[in-house]
Amino acid sequence: ATQKPEIYKGLVGVYADVSSISKVMPETNSLTYRGYAVQDLAENCSFEEVAYLLWEGELPTAAQLAAFREETASQREITPALHRVIREFPKDAHPMDSIRTAVSFMGLEDPETGDVSEAAQYRKAKRLFAKIPTAIGATYRAAKGLDPVAPNPAHSFAENVFNLVQGRVPEPEVLKAFDVSMILYAEHTFNASTYTARLVTSTGADMHGAITAGIAALKGPLHGGANEAVMHMLKEIGDPAVAKEWLQSRFDHRALVMGFGHRVYKSGDSRVPTMKKYAEKMAEVVGDRTWMEISRILAAEMLEKKNIHPNLDFPAGPAYHLMGFEIPLFTPLFVASRVTGWSAHVLEQQADNRLIRPLSWYTGKEQRPVPAMAAR
Ligand code: SDX
DSSP states (O other), X not given: OOSOOOOOGGGTTOOOOOOSXXXXXXXXXXXXXXXXXXXXXXXXXXXXXXXXXHHHSSOOOHHHHHHHHHHHHTTOOOOHHHHHHHHHSOTTOOHHHHHHHHHHHHHHHOTTTTOOSHHHHHHHHHXXXXXXXXXXXXXXXXXXXOOOOOOOTTSOHXXXXXHHHHSSOOOHHHHHHHHHHHHHHSOOTTOHHHHHHHHXXXXXXXXXXXXXXXXXXXXXXTTTTHHHHHHHHHHHHOSGGGHHHHHHHHHHTTOOOTTBOOSXXXXXXXXXXXXXXXXXXXXHHHTOOHHHHHHHHHHHHHHHHHOOOBOTHHHHHHHHHHTTOOGGGHHHHHHHHHHXXXXXXXXXXXXXXXXXXXXOOOOSOOOOOOOOGGXX
16 A cells, blocks of 8 residues: 555454454443353353353353362362462562463463463463462462461352462352452453453463563553552542542643543443442441542543543442452452453454454665665
């Protein structure tokens, strides 16, 4: 081409492939996984059922769910070698960097490393789903000088995460709220980290490579890192009485307000009402309404002054804080969930693959001769 073509910066509005995993309908603020509305899945299913749904395309029967739980719960242990490596991580490492490194290491020692057949890739996905919470717990606790907690195969996914990180299993309302967050975080079409995982897969690379890259992409504050940024922001504001004033200063500096806006949704994120409801429940359980009150004021102001709605990270941040998780763990918790969606996309990409390789329109120097060293 000699004439500059249309450039879709940020790939805005580009349909890059077909997918049968999830569907976002921004005109109705709705989202389905394999045809089921996320809010219905959140209210009626466990996260394990949703993981099975994303991979298999159908909800499990009671027998299928029992077999799936047993298979994955028996794979939660991480190796002594990985525990040793984790103890060598810098104590001040960001937990997202730690989990990215741990997942990459799991690829080295995976029993089927090098096997990229679809069956092996699916088994790897289930192993990652099982082991990621263990690695999150171990890295978090090692950085604090604490011994890791051993995974208990009798625990549900949610019970397991609390036990591995906090060394306790909370009351059922808290477990339910956490499980809801896992369901809502599990999958969201071609978001940046999922597309990253698909791109890596398109070269014929393996599951652990794709998931490691997905984690790297999720860390950024424009993407998954926003759930941590939201809680930092709420703590910085600290008091509902100063929330409006704080927000005005953000507007004055033309600064981003974390947890707001979305590439696809322009009139509200499908997942926010459900997550908000459970964040409110957490505020009730803990007996601290500060964060939800500041959130309410920010959301109302953002809508009135900027016509921008909150995204899922906005209610998830305070919900995780109220569940007793430290802020740097929020995005790793997103990883523990999204590994299901990422790996479902890896398998879908692989099943009908074509190398992803777009074009760039050159805007650099005209072609020129290489000058001799003395002439530069
Ligand atoms: C996730 O893609 C997915 O599905 C992602 C995700 C998933 O499940 O995988 O939903 C998870 O990543 C949620 C997003 C978390 N990020 C944040 O909360 C960070 C803050 N948000 C923004 O930076 C922004 O809204 C993005 C990155 C989410 C979307 O960016 P876009 O689509 O490129 O939109 P934009 O930056 O061009 O914004 C359009 C306008 C701009 O104003 P104008 O230049 O047109 O005047 O809206 C403004 C923006 O400045 N705007 C904001 C804002 N978000 C958009 N202004 C202030 N604060 C914000 N948060």
